[in-house]
Amino acid sequence: MIRRQAIVLLALVGLLVATYLWLYKIGMLGELQCGTGSCEYVQTSRFAELFGIPVAFYGVVGYAGLLGLGLAGLQPRFAANRRVGALLATLATAGFAFTLYLTAIELFVLHALCRWCVVSAVIMTAIWVLSIVGLRHPPSMAR
Amino acid sequence: MKRFYMLLVAVAVIGGGALWYGSQRPAAPPAPSAPLPVAAAEAFHGYTLGSDSAPIEVTEYSDFECPFCASFATVQMPVIREQLIATGKLRWRFRDFPLPSHKYSRYAAMAAQCAGEQGKFWEMHDQLFNNHQWAQTGKNPRSLFRDFGRAIGLDLDKYDACMDGQRYAARLEASVQEGEALGVRGTPSFFVNGRPYTGRGTSDDFKALADSLTKKHK
Numbered sequence: 001m002i003r004r005q006a007i008v009l010l011a012l013v014g015l016l017v018a019t020y021l022w023l024y025k026i027g028m029l030g031e032l033q034c035g036t037g038s039c040e041y042v043q044t045s046r047f048a049e050l051f052g053i054p055v056a057f058y059g060v061v062g063y064a065g066l067l068g069l070g071l072a073g074l075q076p077r078f079a080a081n082r083r084v085g086a087l088l089a090t091l092a093t094a095g096f097a098f099t100l101y102l103t104a105i106e107l108f109v110l111h112a113l114c115r116w117c118v119v120s121a122v123i124m125t126a127i128w129v130l131s132i133v134g135l136r137h138p139p140s141m142a143r
Numbered sequence: 144m145k146r147f148y149m150l151l152v153a154v155a156v157i158g159g160g161a162l163w164y165g166s167q168r169p170a171a172p173p174a175p176s177a178p179l180p181v182a183a184a185e186a187f188h189g190y191t192l193g194s195d196s197a198p199i200e201v202t203e204y205s206d207f208e209c210p211f212c213a214s215f216a217t218v219q220m221p222v223i224r225e226q227l228i229a230t231g232k233l234r235w236r237f238r239d240f241p242l243p244s245h246k247y248s249r250y251a252a253m254a255a256q257c258a259g260e261q262g263k264f265w266e267m268h269d270q271l272f273n274n275h276q277w278a279q280t281g282k283n284p285r286s287l288f289r290d291f292g293r294a295i296g297l298d299l300d301k302y303d304a305c306m307d308g309q310r311y312a313a314r315l316e317a318s319v320q321e322g323e324a325l326g327v328r329g330t331p332s333f334f335v336n337g338r339p340y341t342g343r344g345t346s347d348d349f350k351a352l353a354d355s356l357t358k359k360h361k
Contacts (some may be wrong), residue, residue: 005147008151009150009151009154012151012154012155012158013154013158016154016155016158016159016161016162019162020162020165023162023165025283029165033165043283045285045306045307046285046289046303046306046307047307048285074144109307110307110308111308111309112309
């Protein structure tokens with residue numbers, strides 16, 4: 001159960017980060033607090049959109065989905081449900097693959113790293129690891 | 144479990160509050176990025192208009208997001224081009240001086256340099272200044288600049304590669320550093336044959352200046 005709690009907490013933080021980047025992208029935030037990173041450069045590149053939709057919005061949807069599934073998985077009647085675990089792992093794997101793609105673009109095409117994207121990548125990786133481990137060792141009983 | 148939900152609510156409230164606060168604040172000027180090595184700027188000294196044999200050279204330090212620069216480019220510059228540059232009296236040199244207080248001026252300068260790589264610097268220069276509404280919206284101008292590029296006939300794949308690779312970042316930084324060394328503090332700033340120009344910056348003033356300098360040359 002502690003793993004699902006961790007997934008929920010991480011998904012919430014990821015949702016906040018993705019929302020922050022999305023709000024910037026649609027012009028609701030003046031600038032990104034990025035320190036020495038290249039957030040604005042990455043966010044204004046052509047890779048910051050996919051099919052005309054800001055990449056950050058995919059993050060908002062993905063993290064919201066993970067958050068909703070994680071919260072459902074914490075309910076006593078779903079705690080031992082393997083389907084919830086499988087759905088979590090599937091969504092997390094898709095998110096992790098997307099994260100790998102975006103990180104590769106940053107490293108090998110743009111040669112610039114956006115700190116918030118790195119934070120999101122770390123969160124998504126952690127969620128993916130936790131969901132895969134949870135798939136192999138599902139919570140037996142809700143306490 | 145109750146404590147966990149309390150923690151969740153606390154994170155949501157604090158994070159949501161921070162986002163709300165951020166969306167209410169006016170945009171602060173972005174912090175200047177670390178300077179890039181000037182050596183990488185391959186001794187480029189700006190795009191020029193006009194004859195190499197023109198007796199007078201005006202160097203303009205400009206910022207694509209600056210409203211005064213846009214006004215100069217759209218009101219005064221056409222007359223200067225027609226009456227002074229086209230007639231061989233003047234050569235015009237454009238230098239970038241993107242001000243840190245402008246969010247997208249460096250990005251716009253990069254777009255012009257990437258267009259310049261395909262021989263269309265002045266065409267992009269004109270697009271950026273003639274359609275200056277982009278500088279007032281505060282919105283990401285990436286797709287608009289690509290539209291400008293398409294309108295002037297750029298190869299957009301090459302343009303994208305240039306923009307994504309920040310190919311001329313060092314060139315822009317070198318231009319800023321050279322401007323600072325010359326005492327440029329704002330835009331547009333002009334130098335006539337290397338000397339600071341303190342006139343009003345109208346086409347009439349430049350005409351009078353060109354006339355007086357040309358007489359001296361004779």
